[in-house]
Amino acid sequence: MSRFLSCRRVSDTSFRHQVPQEHPLNTHESVLPRLNGFSAVLFDLDGVLTPTAELHRYAWQSMFTEVFAEKGVTSPYTDDDYFEYLDGKRRYDGVQSMLASRGIVLPLGLPADPPTADTVAGIGNRKNDYFARALEERGIRPYPGSQVLVDELFEQRMPMGVVSSSNNARWVLTSAGLIERFPVIVDGVVAAREGLASKPAPDMFLFAAAQMNLQPAQVVVFEDAISGVASARAGHFGLVVGVDRGAGRDALLQAGADVVIDDLEAYTSEASDPQR
Ligand SMILES: O=P(O)(O)OC[C@H]1O[C@@H](O)[C@H](O)[C@@H](O)[C@@H]1O
Numbered sequence: 001m002s003r004f005l006s007c008r009r010v011s012d013t014s015f016r017h018q019v020p021q022e023h024p025l026n027t028h029e030s031v032l033p034r035l036n037g038f039s040a041v042l043f044d045l046d047g048v049l050t051p052t053a054e055l056h057r058y059a060w061q062s063m064f065t066e067v068f069a070e071k072g073v074t075s076p077y078t079d080d081d082y083f084e085y086l087d088g089k090r091r092y093d094g095v096q097s098m099l100a101s102r103g104i105v106l107p108l109g110l111p112a113d114p115p116t117a118d119t120v121a122g123i124g125n126r127k128n129d130y131f132a133r134a135l136e137e138r139g140i141r142p143y144p145g146s147q148v149l150v151d152e153l154f155e156q157r158m159p160m161g162v163v164s165s166s167n168n169a170r171w172v173l174t175s176a177g178l179i180e181r182f183p184v185i186v187d188g189v190v191a192a193r194e195g196l197a198s199k200p201a202p203d204m205f206l207f208a209a210a211q212m213n214l215q216p217a218q219v220v221v222f223e224d225a226i227s228g229v230a231s232a233r234a235g236h237f238g239l240v241v242g243v244d245r246g247a248g249r250d251a252l253l254q255a256g257a258d259v260v261i262d263d264l265e266a267y268t269s270e271a272s273d274p275q276r
Pocket residue numbers: 046053056057086087088089090091094128131164165166167168169188225
């Protein structure tokens with residue numbers, strides 16, 4: 001299906017917000033709600049700007065496969081578990097949710113726990129070792145469509161920020177060459193320092209909007225995780241764009257997305273070119 005047709009599919013979705021009519025990124029009769037009446041854009045990172053959700057999925061699977069074998073858990077780890085219990089959440093919150101799904105409760109432990117420790121922190125740190133090795137070995141580049149959109153918004157002086165549950169967000173943004181684009185970054189490290197609750201609570205997005213001196217209604221959010229979409233919706237953000245990288249269009253709509261796209265390319269000027 002062409003991207004234009006896939007955009008038309010989006011038109012079936014009603015959204016609740018007043019959006020302006022003329023947007024330089026969507027110069028033809030586009031059916032996507034436009035961005036230009038909003039004052040800022042907040043992006044999730046993993047799975048929205050960079051394909052690092054794949055690395056997180058690999059790391060979680062490797063670690064939980066090991067841990068479940070060690071603990072004699074009979075119900076194996078699956079990809080569905082990632083989307084239900086881990087995607088978009090802070091590291092230790094994800095570990096707790098996942099373990100609870102198998103009826104396991106462990107002491108929290110401390111962030112300094114070694115990866116061998118049988119604590120929530122130890123298990124989370126074991127996952128992080130897999131993630132760090134994979135990122136070092138494979139490196140990371142932005143999704144091409146995300147790179148183009150971020151560059152276009154930057155040229156239009158649209159204020160932008162990143163809201164990511166990951167403690168590795170700054171490392172990923174630096175590796176992907178994107179860090180200079182984002183004066184506001186609210187990541188897992190900031191969340192821990194400020195005592196912000198994990199997505200799906202709205203705290204992290206609200207904190208980012210406050211840092212920009214904006215009301216949530218003035219701000220657009222791009223999110224690929226069900227927990228992340230729910231977080232932005234709970235915060236009453238002006239436009240919540242779901243990005244379907246595997247969570248599923250219906251699940252993202254149900255969580256509160258106003259529209260769902262397959263890739264951020266849908267919002268670039270090239271995608272709006274009627275000659276295309
Ligand atoms: O372990 P980190 O790098 O702090 O990341 C925590 C979480 O960050 C989120 O952005 C990802 O969607 C999750 O998959 C990941 O588990």
